[in-house]
Amino acid sequence: MVFDLNRGILKLYKIFLLAFFTSTLVANNTLNFSLIKKGIDDNNTLLIIGGIQGDEPGGFISASLLSTHYEITKGSVWIVPNLNFYSIIKRSRGPYGDMNRKFATLSKKDPEYETIQRIKSYIKDERVKLIVNLHDGSGYYRPTYIDNLHSPYRWGQCSIIDQTKLNIQKYSNLKEISQQVVKYVNKNLLKDEHKYHVHNTRTKEGDKEMEKTLTYFAINNGKAAFGNEASKSLATHTRVYYHLLALEKYMDIMGIEYKRNFRMDSKGVYAAINNDIYISLYDNRIKLPLSEIRGFLKYFPIKKDQIIDFKASNPLMKIVKKGNIYTIHYGNRRLSKLKADYQEYNKKNDKVSFLIDGEPRDIAFGTIVNVSKNFLVKHDENFRVNIIGYTNKQKIETDVNINKKQIAKRFSIDKKGYIYRVEYYSKDKFAGMVLIKFMS
Numbered sequence: 150m151v152f153d154l155n156r157g158i159l160k161l162y163k164i165f166l167l168a169f170f171t172s173t174l175v176a177n178n179t180l181n182f183s184l185i186k187k188g189i190d191d192n193n194t195l196l197i198i199g200g201i202q203g204d205e206p207g208g209f210i211s212a213s214l215l216s217t218h219y220e221i222t223k224g225s226v227w228i229v230p231n232l233n234f235y236s237i238i239k240r241s242r243g244p245y246g247d248m249n250r251k252f253a254t255l256s257k258k259d260p261e262y263e264t265i266q267r268i269k270s271y272i273k274d275e276r277v278k279l280i281v282n283l284h285d286g287s288g289y290y291r292p293t294y295i296d297n298l299h300s301p302y303r304w305g306q307c308s309i310i311d312q313t314k315l316n317i318q319k320y321s322n323l324k325e326i327s328q329q330v331v332k333y334v335n336k337n338l339l340k341d342e343h344k345y346h347v348h349n350t351r352t353k354e355g356d357k358e359m360e361k362t363l364t365y366f367a368i369n370n371g372k373a374a375f376g377n378e379a380s381k382s383l384a385t386h387t388r389v390y391y392h393l394l395a396l397e398k399y400m401d402i403m404g405i406e407y408k409r410n411f412r413m414d415s416k417g418v419y420a421a422i423n424n425d426i427y428i429s430l431y432d433n434r435i436k437l438p439l440s441e442i443r444g445f446l447k448y449f450p451i452k453k454d455q456i457i458d459f460k461a462s463n464p465l466m467k468i469v470k471k472g473n474i475y476t477i478h479y480g481n482r483r484l485s486k487l488k489a490d491y492q493e494y495n496k497k498n499d500k501v502s503f504l505i506d507g508e509p510r511d512i513a514f515g516t517i518v519n520v521s522k523n524f525l526v527k528h529d530e531n532f533r534v535n536i537i538g539y540t541n542k543q544k545i546e547t548d549v550n551i552n553k554k555q556i557a558k559r560f561s562i563d564k565k566g567y568i569y570r571v572e573y574y575s576k577d578k579f580a581g582m583v584l585i586k587f588m589s
């Protein structure tokens with residue numbers, strides 16, 4: 150039973166991997182947010198927004214996971230996982246002030262003016278009928294004061310509405326919808342303390358601060374809009390667990406159907422966030438697995454023109470260049486720094502021949518190959534081969550069987566010493582990389 154389920158998950162995973170997020174490195178501060186459309190566009194679209202404040206990873210990772218690990222089988226979902234992408238990369242709440250206070254009036258000179266106009270246009274789009282803005286708030290919201298961490302002045306673990314209802318066609322009963330979400334989340338609590346409540350901010354009755362927010366802008370444009378808050382007291386993956394529970398309920402309420410390719414529990418969510426994350430460079434000539442990557446990789450082949458084209462397994466990844474150091478960011482985390490070894494790149498993208506545990510195989514550049522005992526790189530007159538961390542007296546690296554002990558561990562891609570680089574050069578131009586991953 151478990152075996153079958155896992156096979157299903159693997160199959161789904163392969164489908165999702167096709168949906169890579171393409172990007173180029175940006176040198177300035179204008180990081181545009183992504184709009185990811187899932188399912189088939191219709192007039193009942195759910196718009197999910199994460200990352201309005203860069204220091205709330207529970208919210209933006211949830212939106213990102215929905216874009217990478219869910220398939221929408223009925224209905225339409227639009228996802229903005231990284232609204233304030235610059236603040237996410239900077240790990241700062243708002244480098245240009247709080248973005249969630251810029252929805253009433255805003256000077257055209259504000260550096261975030263264009264971003265605000267763009268997100269407003271999606272909120273106002275007639276296809277969009279319900280909007281959820283994801284936040285991580287401090288402590289635990291409680292309707293009555295219990296203690297400093299559990300009180301009406303805290304924002305964690307609640308579903309936020311600006312008022313009880315709206316005069317619109319669909320989803321006008323904000324309070325009832327919010328109650329349904331809260332009830333569903335509370336059926337799936339990991340701990341009693343994590344209990345959700347409806348939090349009505351009664352914005353119209355004179356909350357000047359809340360009048361400047363995204364949700365208030367939305368309801369004034371005739372859209373049902375909700376804030377969903379997880380608690381900053383919780384680990385990131387636990388926050389994501391609660392956000393996703395809420396989002397699944399919103400989809401359910403709207404008649405949107407989905408398939409999720411991980412188990413909805415603490416472990417399942419953790420693995421979805423941290424495992425199987427990749428970045429592919431230069432037309433897939435290099436594929437880097439990131440979950441266990443070392444913090445610093447030396448002599449990394451970067452194209453001489455210094456432009457780095459990459460595809461990432463999720464929309465929260467970015468490569469930022471400073472001098473000859475290229476830093477890979479994943480949301481608030483800095484996964485690794487690549488120190489450039491500037492190379493000319495060969496135009497051709499080929500396959501190369503190996504023996505993997507004695508079996509002949511043709512392998513494309515950018516592949517990660519699992520090896521039990523040993524591998525052998527076949528001599529190919531078109532290429533010079535460099536197995537990073539391997540040396541022998543004869544200085545010959547092809548047509549010899551190599552096992553893990555023969556490569557110096559400090560040259561591995563990963564912290565644990567299982568993954569090694571085999572680089573190919575053709576007439577002194579970099580041609581591509583294959584990664585060897587020892588299984589033990």
Ligand SMILES: [Zn+2]
Pocket residue numbers: 202205283284285286
């Ligand atoms: Zn927030």
